[in-house]
Amino acid sequence: MTTKSIRRRLRDRISLSPSAGAALWVIVASGTLTVMAGAILGPVVNQIQSGLGVSQSLAGLIITTHGLFIVLTSPIAGVLIDRYGPRKPYILGLIVYAVAGGAGLVVTSFPVLLVTRAALGVAVAFVYTGVTVLIYNLYEGRRKDRAMGLRASANSVGASVWPLVGGILGTLSWQVPFGVYLIGLPLGVLAFLFVPEPAMASTSSETDESSSSLGALVDVITGTPLLVFVYLLYFLANVLLYSIIVFYPGVLATFGIESSFQISLYLSAMGVAGGVSAALYDRVRQRFSYGQLARIALVLWTIGFAIVPIAESPLVAILPVVLFGLGQGLVFPTAMLWVEELVPPDRKGQFSSYIAMFGYVGQFLSPVLFGPVAAGFGVAAVFGVAAGVVATLLVGTTVWYLA
Template identity: 30%
Template sequence: MSNDNKHNFEPVYNDLNLRIIFLITLMAVLGVASITPAFPKISNELKIQANSVGLLIIIFTLPGIILTPVLGVMADRFGRKKVIIPSLILFGLAGTGCFFVRDFNHLLVLRFFQGVGAASIGSLNITLIGDIYEKKERTNAMGYNASLISIATASYPVIGGILASIAWYYPFALPVFALPIAFIVFFKLNNPEPVVRPELKKYFKNIFGSIKTKAALLYFFSSLVTFILLYGSFLTYFPFLLNEKFNASPLGIGVLMSTMSIVTGITSSQLGRLTDRYSKKTLLKISFLLYTIALVLFPQIETIWLLIIPTAIFGSAQGINIPSVQILLTEIASLEHRAAFMSFNGMVLRLGQTLGPLIMGGMFIFIGIDATFYTGGVIAILNFILLVTFL
């Protein structure tokens, strides 16, 4: 945390800067979690095949694969605020524009531009935590931020399900909140900006020197796998499993999906205590065992309320995994190139978010919906073996 002594006598979650970062985080997870309960309804009303609805995620995450590291470099060179404020504005305008269209192709165009706005949001919020806080406060701040992500991803499907029950396009009104948040960031966020700007050759040498270490590569690959599982098996095809197997309503889908996020929030809020007993590397390994168990269980359950069990296990894995990886990565990078370094992780996340629906969509088409979960289980256990072997 900053050296201001007043912060030493109060919990980190009371700091205004962290609360503003929380607002950014709320937008970072809004783009997907709020609309997935509407997918079956979008498929029916717009006459779109189930596997094609996943394009709403793919087209949203695709810009981040290219733009996230570029925007990270810009944030290191020109300042965090100069990147994140325009990003929030574009996210808000394009996202809200989706509310007004009734054509799937037009929807995809607006989702693309919303994805351009979202490209920096999900990495620069983590960068800001790494910039402002240190040591135990950084661990706690990351844990609280992950908890907030979980609360948001628990709430957004319920909110999205309620709104989608009115009309499929109502969940697309939610991004409008990004606009006032951009003004709050401009006027109220007090964050350190990089002062030393090394020449570009040295700057990129430092970045790539950090990225190509064995530990960093394993963390990045784990992030990739995590978001393939989350966006492929869970967020895209879990709603269809519920709809096809149990005839669940959009609201019912949202409520059950929120169970995962609630458990994630509870788990990640205890990250400080968990890291007192276990190393972050050990927690990371355990998380992929939990993913495997959950994903194998999903298609085997025949009673809808029993799905709470694998959903909670999946949520526990998320709560352990995501903040642990974020902390481990911020510890590797220095302030001068942290935004680019964390944005590379953001690019990896976007790649996972894009590949997940594609991979699982292929399994859905050629084998069936159960295969989208069994494939995820195989991927998770392979990553566990990789971490145990090399980390």
């Protein structure tokens, strides 16, 4: 037996030890909190409005404010994680997440609650990027693919489960769902006990000084144009995700499906499909490159969205959300792992933080981009346009790949 094979077996045993397994599941569980941040309160927006005595638009800010602060804070989180390592910022993010999110249990002032939601966004930025860099640096090869796939799977399933939890708890009071955020505290304790500080790439003083330089950022992006495509792919995935969340209920209404429970079943089918493909990501990754996985997802999305304008029954209307979910489960871990492959080792935090930025900006802009289409041509046209956009990107990337 060679020395190399001995090292590999030892590494396998270490990675399968109970403490290593606990670390993985703590990281995966922490990852789904970023989805829960807004999803848990979606079903109780109307109750928040009446409970606080504010308008519908102001009540909506309780759902969206944290997303704005994730976008604003993520680059800062990335730089700090590169400088100090991911573990401490990640654990601190979990604690702030619990305190800021759980504050809604006792806060009854709209301005104060809005401040806590801003703090929640800051916490999510640190947890999101911290989880990403921890997976980058704690795992290698197929185990890294598996860890990132499990994270994406947990997020997809969480997107289906958390609204249901929020709706059930909301029957007690509009404030009770805020108590779920307190799960960040025990996760912070478990992270402190089981998640190690990974080895970080050494940085020279020159790199440290230029880490926040716009010129240095431009150098990396211009030297690696593929990186722009990866960010845009993640942006598109989130734009399309929220096009379904916002506009697909209108499509279902044409089939007489209007109850919130029935609509939730369709959205849950999307989450389950994404959870399945993401959970199998490490196996799929063994057979396909990142570029091939991206194109597979684009094919699934093109077919799925093209079905919407011609769907004639509620049963057929399930296919688009399932096909999108399958593609989403491939794109999310692919984008995160692809970024790591393309950027300097000592700047993983900075460049992975932009993934969160592009994702949340995409979610915000989705109704802005597709709203005029829905208003002018109907909700089904939204998905016809989406199919055209995705198909164009698919053809462009295929030609680029073959050139």
